[in-house]
Amino acid sequence: MSNIDIFNGDADGLCALIQLRLVEPRDSALITGVKRDIALVAKANIASGDRVTVLDISFDMNREGVMAALDAGAEIFYVDHHFAGDLPQHDAFMAVIDADSNICTSLLVNQHLKNQYPEWAMTGAFGDNLNTSARQLARDLQLSEERTSLLEKLGTYLNYNGYGASIADLHFSPGELFELMHSYPTPFDFVEDDAGVFAKLESGYCDDMAAAAALKPTHASKTTAVFILPDETWARRVSGVYSNDLANASPERAHAVLTERPDGTYLVSVRAPLDNKQGADALCRKFSTGGGRAAAAGINALPGDQLQAFIDLFVASYP
Numbered sequence: 001m002s003n004i005d006i007f008n009g010d011a012d013g014l015c016a017l018i019q020l021r022l023v024e025p026r027d028s029a030l031i032t033g034v035k036r037d038i039a040l041v042a043k044a045n046i047a048s049g050d051r052v053t054v055l056d057i058s059f060d061m062n063r064e065g066v067m068a069a070l071d072a073g074a075e076i077f078y079v080d081h082h083f084a085g086d087l088p089q090h091d092a093f094m095a096v097i098d099a100d101s102n103i104c105t106s107l108l109v110n111q112h113l114k115n116q117y118p119e120w121a122m123t124g125a126f127g128d129n130l131n132t133s134a135r136q137l138a139r140d141l142q143l144s145e146e147r148t149s150l151l152e153k154l155g156t157y158l159n160y161n162g163y164g165a166s167i168a169d170l171h172f173s174p175g176e177l178f179e180l181m182h183s184y185p186t187p188f189d190f191v192e193d194d195a196g197v198f199a200k201l202e203s204g205y206c207d208d209m210a211a212a213a214a215l216k217p218t219h220a221s222k223t224t225a226v227f228i229l230p231d232e233t234w235a236r237r238v239s240g241v242y243s244n245d246l247a248n249a250s251p252e253r254a255h256a257v258l259t260e261r262p263d264g265t266y267l268v269s270v271r272a273p274l275d276n277k278q279g280a281d282a283l284c285r286k287f288s289t290g291g292g293r294a295a296a297a298g299i300n301a302l303p304g305d306q307l308q309a310f311i312d313l314f315v316a317s318y319p
């Protein structure tokens with residue numbers, strides 16, 4: 001019988017697990033990966049009696065792994081905000097799932113824990129670009145603008161760190177970040193105490209964002225814009241946060257940021273207009289490796305010969 005914590009390797013997944021383990025410390029095996037590595041449950045060796053926590057990865061993408069784990073006799077606690085599909089009715093399966101576009105896993109965990117570690121929840125929400133929800137929590141806590149903006153930076157940098165085609169692209173592996181952060185009751189304690197982690201994330205983020213900002217769009221109109229980034233480490237790391245940044249700068253416009261891969265496919269991030277958070281998942285699910293949420297979705301490997309078809313569908317999705 002073991003404890004297994006399975007979480008998305010971005011800010012939201014990390015901050016969700018930190019809250020749970022502050023309330024209930026467990027010596028757990030950590031199963032995680034880059035942000036796009038979401039079929040994680042089947043990778044965990046789950047056996048009878050295991051206590052499994054799954055955070056911030058679509059149930060629909062992990063259905064088979066969860067059903068196999070339940071059949072094996074494990075107990076599963078599942079918290080998420082991505083498309084789930086039908087959920088199993090099983091005594092050993094407990095789920096907190098809400099796909100509302102203004103909520104994320106860290107916020108769901110915060111509600112579940114009755115607001116015990118809201119600063120970590122805010123950090124996760126900022127990471128998922130849910131700035132309105134995060135700032136609402138900041139007002140409830142009467143956090144100063146200075147402290148709120150520090151959490152916004154940390155969330156943004158942790159989210160940025162999760163992107164990349166493989167762990168080798170990242171500044172820190174998500175498991176390493178969890179080990180570095182999980183004992184601090186607030187993100188402020190972590191940032192004050194940490195030995196250069198925040199500074200390394202910040203300088204990496206600023207350098208990569210400056211490189212992205214120098215690129216011209218492949219297509220741009222009032223309602224849609226498409227950017228194609230080169231097959232380089234910095235581009236793989238920055239694609240998702242750069243998409244968020246573009247969305248925040250032009251809230252009425254939908255954005256697609258594509259990153260070239262060595263095998264001729266593209267890694268795709270789609271952000272629906274912030275003013276109309278719809279359709280990104282439906283668009284991406286038309287391609288075999290696509291998935292995500294209505295507001296933010298992606299395609300892991302868009303074949304090169306489907307590039308124009310993708311751009312046409314994207315443009316048509318946001319007239």
Ligand SMILES: [Mn+2]
Nearest residue numbers: 012056104128
């Ligand atoms: Mn999330």
